[in-house]
Amino acid sequence: MERRVFGPVPSRRLGQSLGINNIPYKICTYSCSYCQVGKAIKMQVNRQEFYKPKELADEVKSLLKDIQKNEQLPDYITIVPDGEPTLDIYLGKLIDELKNFKIPIAVITNSSLIHLPDVQEDLLKADFVSVKVDAVSFETWKKMDRPHKKLNLDDIKQGIQSFANQFGGKLVTETMLVSGINDSPVELENTARFIETFNPNTAYISIPTRPPAFKGVFPADENAVTAAYNIFRQHIAKVELLTGYEGNAFSSSGNFREDILSITAVHPMREDAVMELMHKTNDGKELLDNLLGENLLEKSGYGGHYYYLRKFKK
Ligand code: SF4
Known part of the structure; x- marks a missing residue:
């Protein structure tokens, strides 16, 4: 069986991050226009068992043992599959298992199931949660994220807000910008106003850095990213860009x-x-x-x- 634990890899959001792929490749609630995993995504909204949490934790344990020899323990263990991690019905149990390693746990979710009480219960166990907020108007959300037909945008928005009210860890948002879809000033203003309502630690703005799955989908250009940054900053205290350059950020060298x-x-x-x-x-x-x-x-x-x-x- 292929390895489901990888890294640690450098991440600007998380420092050194040891990744866990807790669901099989390409199973997702969305089929985003910009998805870099590819078109052939199997879409579903029902949570199910994929892997045994104990098996995944054992893989982490053996990798950590190797890493420890070099004294480079990761800053986070991050649940970040090529799909949607909350589809895993054992997500909460997995987090419980991983807590034994005494390393903070991060989950990167597209937030499409965050309105479900059992998903919230699982995510509340994490130390760091990143939720996707690409758009808050129905048509734009449909074009951007190409959701499973059983999903409802209003439920998701309320789910994010209610989760944020209960979560004691670090909550961040990620907004991917695609040219001509969600990067107009009106869309950006609406997205920023929504994010403002639940006050995340940081709102990240990103662009697709690898070729997206669908033709005619292009990253927002520098002008649109600058506009997005400024519009977000009018509503949100901390806004950062994730534009694919992870190394060297903020090194102050006098150079x-x-x-x-x-x-x-x-x-x-x-x-x-x-x-x-x-x-x-x-x-x-x-x-x-x-x-x-x-x-x-x-x-x-x-x-x-x-x-x-x-x-x-x-
Ligand atoms: S949520 Fe992530 S994995 Fe799922 S379709 Fe969108 S970009 Fe791809």
């Missing part, structure tokens, strides 16, 4: 080139802030021009200001 590349991979920087940073290291504007010329940075306008943003593709 302007490295600093601006790492910061703008996470936050678009307003031009005045960029100038301030540049002056700290006595660098000249030609360094900035070089980065634009090398296609490592993009300059885009929003709300009467210019922003610098890390280019997604070199």
Whole structure:
């Protein structure tokens, strides 16, 4: 049988993360337009048994033993299959088993079943939960996430809010931006207003970084991501970008080139802030021009200001 535990892998959200694939490949409640797992997803909404929690925990145990020899224990054990982890009826039992390792547990869910009391009960056991909020209007949600026909968006929204009210761990959201589907100012405003109602620790904005499953689906461009960041920031205290550059973020080295590349991979920087940073290291504007010329940075306008943003593709 193929291994269902992998890593640890570096993750900006979670540090070093040991991943667990708790359901078989491609079983999901959604068939998202941008899914990088591929089109042939088996869709279902009923929870069921897939693997025995004890077996998965034993795999983790043996991997941790190897890791321990090198003294590099992960920051999180993360339940993140190529599908929807809450379809696993034993999710709660799995988390209970994993707690024996005394490492925080994270679950990355698309939140489509979060309105179900038994799913909430299971997720409440985790230390970190990431919920997907791609869109809050029905038509856009349908186009983005291509949900199973038995799912109801209002139930999901209420489920996220009621879960957030009870959860004592770290709750974050993830919003994937697809060009022409959910990246208009009106959609972004509605999404941000909804996220504001339950006050997550961080709202992450991401774009598909590998080829999406469906034709005609493209990542939002730098202008749309900058606009999204600014709209979200008007409603949510902490907003970060996940645009595929996981390494080096926020390393402060006194090296302007490295600093601006790492910061703008996470936050678009307003031009005045960029100038301030540049002056700290006595660098000249030609360094900035070089980065634009090398296609490592993009300059885009929003709300009467210019922003610098890390280019997604070199
Ligand atoms: S929720 Fe994740 S695995 Fe499921 S279809 Fe969407 S992107 Fe793919």
